[in-house]
Each structure stands twice: as C-alpha cells, then as structure tokens.
Amino acid sequence: MTQQTQDLVPEAAAAQVGALVATATGDVLRREWQRWAVAVGDRNPLWFDVEHARAQGYDDVVAPPLYLQYAVLGVTPLDTLRADGSSGAVSGDLAFPDAPRRMAGGESTTFHRYCGHGDVVTMERRVESIVQKQGRSGPFVLVTWRTTYTDQRDELVAEATTSMIARP
Numbered sequence: 001m002t003q004q005t006q007d008l009v010p011e012a013a014a015a016q017v018g019a020l021v022a023t024a025t026g027d028v029l030r031r032e033w034q035r036w037a038v039a040v041g042d043r044n045p046l047w048f049d050v051e052h053a054r055a056q057g058y059d060d061v062v063a064p065p066l067y068l069q070y071a072v073l074g075v076t077p078l079d080t081l082r083a084d085g086s087s088g089a090v091s092g093d094l095a096f097p098d099a100p101r102r103m104a105g106g107e108s109t110t111f112h113r114y115c116g117h118g119d120v121v122t123m124e125r126r127v128e129s130i131v132q133k134q135g136r137s138g139p140f141v142l143v144t145w146r147t148t149y150t151d152q153r154d155e156l157v158a159e160a161t162t163s164m165i166a167r168p
Contacts, residue, residue, distance in 0.1 A: 007098050008096060008098050008099045008132055008139055008140075008141050008166075008168070009096070009130055009132050009141055010095065010096065010097065012095065013094050013095060013096060013130055014130055016093075016094060016127045016130070017127050017128070017129060017130055018126065018127065018128075019126060019127055020124060020125070020126050021093070021094075021125055021126065021127055021145070022123070022124075022125040023122065023123065023124050023125070024072045024073055024122070024123050025072065025120060025121065025122045025123070026071040026072040026073070026074070026120070026121055026123075027071065027118070027119075027120055027121075028063050028067075028068075028071050028115045028116065028117065028118065028119040028120070028121055029071075029117060029118075030061065030063075030117040032067075032070075032071070033047060033063040033064060033067045033071070034047060034048060036064070036067050036070055037064050037067070040066075042064055044064065046058070046061060046062055046114075047061055047062065047063065047064050048061060049061065058114070058116075059116070060116055060117065061116075061117075062114035062115065062116050063114065063115045063116065063117075063119075065109075065111040065114065065158065066109075068115065068121055068123075068149050068157065068158055069123075071115075071121055072121055072122075072123045072149070073123075082102075094127070094130075094143060096141055096166040098168055099139075099140065099141050099166035099167055099168050100166070100168075101166065101167040101168070102164055102165070102166050102167075103164070103165050103167075104163075104164060104165075105142060105143075105144075105162075105163030105164050105165045106162070106163050107160060107161070107162045107163070108160065108161050108162075109158055109159070109160040109161075110158060110159050110160075111157070111158045112155075112156050112157060112158060112159075113155065113156075113157055115151060115157055119151050119152060120151065120152040121149050121150070121151055121157060122149070122150050122151075123147055123148070123149050124147065124148050124150075125145050125146070125147040126145065126146050126147075127143065127144075127145055128144040128145055128146040128161070129142075129143070129144045130142075130143050130144075131144075138167070138168065139167075139168065140165050140166060140167045140168075141165070141166040141167075142163055142164075142165055143163060143164045143165075143166065144161060144162070144163045145161070145162045145163075145164075146159070146160070146161055147159065147160040147161075147162065
C-alpha cells in the first residue's frame with residue numbers, strides 16, 4: 001500500500017471496522033406504513049386489504065419490507081442533510097478528510113419476515129469493512145456496513161449490507 005493509499009483511510013476510521021456505529025428503534029404503525037406505501041406508489045393489497053392479507057396466510061395487513069428503515073429512522077428535514085444528501089444517522093462517525101466526496105455504493109437486503117402493526121423494530125449497524133481501492137479515475141475508499149433489524153421478540157426481521165464510496 002502506498003502512502004497516498006494510507007492517507008485516504010485514517011487510523012481512526014480503520015479502527016472502527018467491526019464496531020457497532022448506530023442503533024435505533026422504531027414502531028411499526030399501520031397508518032404510517034400505508035401513508036409511506038401511497039407516497040412511494042406501492043399499492044400492494046397486502047399493505048391495505050385485511051381480507052387479501054388473510055387469504056395469503058397473514059392475520060392482518062403487513063408492513064412493506066422497505067418501510068423498515070423509515071419506521072426506525074423517520075424523515076430527516078432537508079435543511080439538516082449533509083452535503084452528500086444523507087442524514088449521516090446510520091454511518092457512524094467515519095471521517096475521510098482526504099476523500100470527502102461521498103456516493104452510495106449499493107445495498108443488498110434480505111427480508112426474513114414481515115412486520116405488523118405494533119411491532120417494534122431495532123436496527124443495529126456495524127462497520128464490516130473499509131477498503132482502499134484503485135478505480136479508473138483514481139483511488140477511492142469503499143466502506144461496507146452490515147445492518148440487522150430485529151423485532152421486540154428479538155427475532156430477525158431483515159439484514160442488509162450497504163456500501164458507500166468516498167473519493168478525493
């Protein structure tokens with residue numbers, strides 16, 4: 001690794017690999033997920049129609065899987081977003097002074113079960129890796145987080161791997 005490469009990943013950031021960097025808990029509420037689903041154009045009857053949900057084997061309507069992050073984190077006011085457009089709420093205190101430009105690198109989520117009205121979901125996010133890479137246009141840092149979502153019974157609801165790219 002060259003000195004330039006080492007400078008992009010400060011020791012303080014590298015030391016956070018494996019660390020729990022964010023936790024949050026939120027309530028799963030029917031009215032809120034239905035508003036969210038309408039706002040994003042998701043009219044799946046599992047979210048709205050009790051009889052349809054029962055015909056599919058559920059006791060009641062269920063929350064859209066992608067609603068989980070909103071249930072836990074809520075909405076960030078536009079005037080409080082970081083320069084990269086994110087809230088920074090779940091990225092931990094990672095600083096890359098020599099690579100300040102940020103962009104999403106991707107996300108993969110596995111959903112294990114649906115949540116219903118009244119469930120309480122807790123998110124825990126850990127830094128999985130911080131890797132210096134060389135791209136066609138120069139060096140960059142790839143940060144990967146692993147996030148788990150569990151309910152009030154400590155049952156795994158979902159797990160996600162999310163990455164971010166930091167460039168000079």
